[in-house]
Amino acid sequence: MKARVTVTLKSGVLDPQGQAIQGSLKSLGFAGIGAVRQGKVFDLDLGESDLPQAEADVRAMCEKLLANTVIENYTIEIAP
Amino acid sequence: MKAAVIVFPGLNRDRDMIAALTKIGGEAPAVIWHQDADIPKVDLIVVPGGFSYGDYLRAGAIAARSPLMNIIRERAEQGVRVLGVCNGFQILTEAQLLPGVLMRNASLRFVCREVKLKVENADTDFTRGYQQDQIIRCPVAHHDGNYFADAETLARVEGNGQVAFRYADGTNPNGSINDIAGVFNEQKNVLGLMPHPENLIEAAHGGDDGRGLFSALYQLVA
Numbered sequence: 001m002k003a004r005v006t007v008t009l010k011s012g013v014l015d016p017q018g019q020a021i022q023g024s025l026k027s028l029g030f031a032g033i034g035a036v037r038q039g040k041v042f043d044l045d046l047g048e049s050d051l052p053q054a055e056a057d058v059r060a061m062c063e064k065l066l067a068n069t070v071i072e073n074y075t076i077e078i079a080p
Numbered sequence: 081m082k083a084a085v086i087v088f089p090g091l092n093r094d095r096d097m098i099a100a101l102t103k104i105g106g107e108a109p110a111v112i113w114h115q116d117a118d119i120p121k122v123d124l125i126v127v128p129g130g131f132s133y134g135d136y137l138r139a140g141a142i143a144a145r146s147p148l149m150n151i152i153r154e155r156a157e158q159g160v161r162v163l164g165v166c167n168g169f170q171i172l173t174e175a176q177l178l179p180g181v182l183m184r185n186a187s188l189r190f191v192c193r194e195v196k197l198k199v200e201n202a203d204t205d206f207t208r209g210y211q212q213d214q215i216i217r218c219p220v221a222h223h224d225g226n227y228f229a230d231a232e233t234l235a236r237v238e239g240n241g242q243v244a245f246r247y248a249d250g251t252n253p254n255g256s257i258n259d260i261a262g263v264f265n266e267q268k269n270v271l272g273l274m275p276h277p278e279n280l281i282e283a284a285h286g287g288d289d290g291r292g293l294f295s296a297l298y299q300l301v302a
Contacts, residue, residue: 016186065145068138070181
């Protein structure tokens with residue numbers, strides 16, 4: 001089973017890297033660029049074959065390590 | 081007073097910290113490698129600065145999940161004083177021994193310079209060597225020192241006197257919210273700060289404003 005975890009900054013948390021990317025996109029001539037927010041993606045290979053258990057495991061991984069929930073949100077997608 | 085310095089792979093300010101503790105305390109601290117099974121009985125545990133695990137994932141994140149951190153957490157709960165400087169501060173916030181988080185500097189640049197700090201709470205074991213509201217000089221060197229906490233946490237930290245040091249005189253080098261440079265836990269026996277007091281303890285450093293933090297600790301337990 002494979003899982004993809006996407007970690008993004010919570011709204012209201014300043015993202016200077018996103019702002020720098022936004023500035024660069026503008027300077028490349030891309031018009032109409034609004035806010036840019038940078039995040040992280042983790043692709044995990046899981047040994048677990050039970051879907052609810054896999055989801056629970058990945059959620060625990062997010063809470064314990066992959067995301068800092070003080071400033072970050074996460075979403076989990078699981079594929080067989 | 082007995083002190084221990086914790087070393088994780090990738091830290092590089094451990095020797096500065098050991099030198100400062102040795103000079104001010106008159107005795108070398110115990111040096112504990114992250115894979116050591118235990119920490120001897122000490123009065124002060126110091127997590128120094130550097131780039132533990134290459135700052136992978138988030139600064140301090142990997143070190144904060146090491147087994148040794150469970151021992152540090154237990155000792156902190158027993159009242160042992162724990163000091164985290166720079167990466168050590170990041171590690172202690174990631175381990176949730178301290179509130180908030182250190183984000184990338186607002187300028188996106190690594191800053192290495194001297195700042196001014198205002199002593200916000202001089203009524204703690206760490207800060208008794210200073211006067212309330214005293215302005216001291218201190219060097220900083222970091223890429224991720226931008227302190228942030230949500231509004232509720234920030235109000236609690238400010239209300240409980242948990243702000244230890246604030247960048248003063250417009251010297252905030254990283255965009256930290258409320259100019260926060262260092263915070264205590266609620267019990268005030270854990271302190272984390274981004275600046276490096278261990279690098280300003282004698283005339284050869286160009287000043288000794290950082291010395292008061294360590295000398296106050298050593299005066300607690302002779």
